[in-house]
Amino acid sequence: MLSAADNELLTRTGPGTPMGDLIRRFWIPALLASEVAEPGGAPVRVSLLGEKLVAFRSPDGSVGLLEARCPHRHASLFWGRNEEGGIRCVYHGWKFASDGQCLEMPAEPEDSSYRERVRAVAYPTHEAAGIIWAYLGPAELKPEFPDFEFARLPEGHFHASKRLQRCNYFQNVEGELDSAHVQFLHRTFGGYEAHGRVSLKSMDETENPVYTIEESGAGLMCVAERPYPQGGAYWRVTPFLMPTFTMVPSMVEAHNTFTAAIPIDDVSSWGFTITWRPERPFDEADWERDLGGLTLHVKVDPETFIPERNRENNFLIDREAQHTTNFTGIMGTRNQDLPVQEDQDGAICDRTTEHLGTTDRAIVAARRLMLRSAKSLQKGTEPPQAQNSAAYNMRSFSGPGTADQGWRELWETAQPKSTQPVS
Structure with missing residues (x-):
């Protein structure tokens, strides 16, 4: 049997929990590749480790995984437009690249550099064996993708x-x-x-x-x-x-x-x-x-x-x-x-x-x-x-x-x- 404290530690995986931090140190499956099969297609809701996320396949075929909340006023990016280079929030038109960098703030002054200081929470992805994998840990500790045999098969x-x-x-x-x-x-x-x-x-x-x-x-x-x-x-x-x-x-x-x-x-x-x-x-x-x-x-x-x-x-x-x-x-x-x-x-x-x-x-x-x-x-x-x-x-x-x-x-x-x- 486990103590109540250890059972709590083992089973709680949300942001900031010890077990959640541990799992975030590894590449984990996030969704099936078939859920975002179409380049430029509709974004998909993804829930992992207590976090609400949005996945989308850009027109170039790469897959982005962002926090669902737009950094502006927290409207969900699930409703966003999947465009060349990133996803655009439909509320005020802010656009974010797959790495989270804000690319456009249409309503801000043209000479404003504000967008350079705003980022959405974004996680790296890796596509292998019909699955989109994600790394949710510290960027500086991102490991090499595991050498699974199935990841190298056609x-x-x-x-x-x-x-x-x-x-x-x-x-x-x-x-x-x-x-x-x-x-x-x-x-x-x-x-x-x-x-x-x-x-x-x-x-x-x-x-x-x-x-x-x-x-x-x-x-x-x-x-x-x-x-x-x-x-x-x-x-x-x-x-x-x-x-x-x-x-x-x-x-x-x-x-x-x-x-x-x-x-x-x-x-x-x-x-x-x-x-x-x-x-x-x-x-x-x-x-x-x-x-x-x-x-x-x-x-x-x-x-x-x-x-x-x-x-x-x-x-x-x-x-x-x-x-x-x-x-x-x-x-x-x-x-x-x-x-x-x-x-x-x-x-x-x-x-x-x-x-x-x-x-x-x-x-x-x-x-x-x-x-x-x-x-x-x-x-x-x-x-x-x-x-x-x-x-x-x-x-x-x-x-x-x-x-x-x-x-x-x-x-x-x-x-x-x-x-x-x-x-």
Whole structure:
């Protein structure tokens, strides 16, 4: 369990909070590139870490991300005109470049230099893998963009999605790191062909896994080892990447999966998922079988990003299917995660009354790392992971190994060629 003070520190991410300051030291997903697909198109509202922002793709194709409030009289730039070189507030015509510099003040005297002294709050962006990423931290500390494998792949080799989660971001993070829940929450009573995901019947579900947690250059390596019926062990290696990212071992062969839990505010978050495959592009069969909402992506309302299965319709739970088809009666891996995370003691879980077990070692380690890093930052020590771009070039791993093979040997064989050492 956590103390009330640590739970407060862990879950509050608004401007000026210790955890908010920590997350702002990293590049984070802000919105899907498809939301601002058209150069010169309409601005889009974006909410991140308690800040109200506006994103827009300029006619030249670059993406700006500004505070929604116009510095003049705080009218929202969401209503603004996306013009060559910047966005113009419709209230009085002040125009701002993507870096926040005021370019024009039409009503001011022609010889006035006032505009040179006015800037809108602006954040750098980086487009990669179908996502617009943002850096919200101090400009002088802006790190190199992480060397994600998926960020270097051509179009067609990745698929990105976004969903609204109506709970604190860390409830999603903990779910991604919880290997023990897989054999229950995601258990099926049949095979992959019938239910869109891998059956766990080939594994000994009665055996308790053994957990190993190690720190890495990007965060943590969370390892679960289970006995394998054919001999040896079945390994599940889940990297936790600072500040709120995970590489989830895929339940579908030949796919790699990245997830990010990004706070909107303290009671809601964006869940981003990127599935990628370097070897060949995804095709229609991949979409129908794996990417259409039955694995770690979900079908959402295209305007609100609320999942089609949500708390208002009880996630379309089928109580009959719960006895005959799968453990939950809810179809889809991510769809099964959502209800238990959103209904986990409310939007902000009270961790002071938990009773943690041995299966929660990865969760405990992630909490400690985040809390330690936030407290250290308040004392002036920057998080080293933010400046270690190369450490983010990795994949997860799941699969069997012989009795004489350890997790590290198996994990390393699955990595991109240029992956750096874990430590």
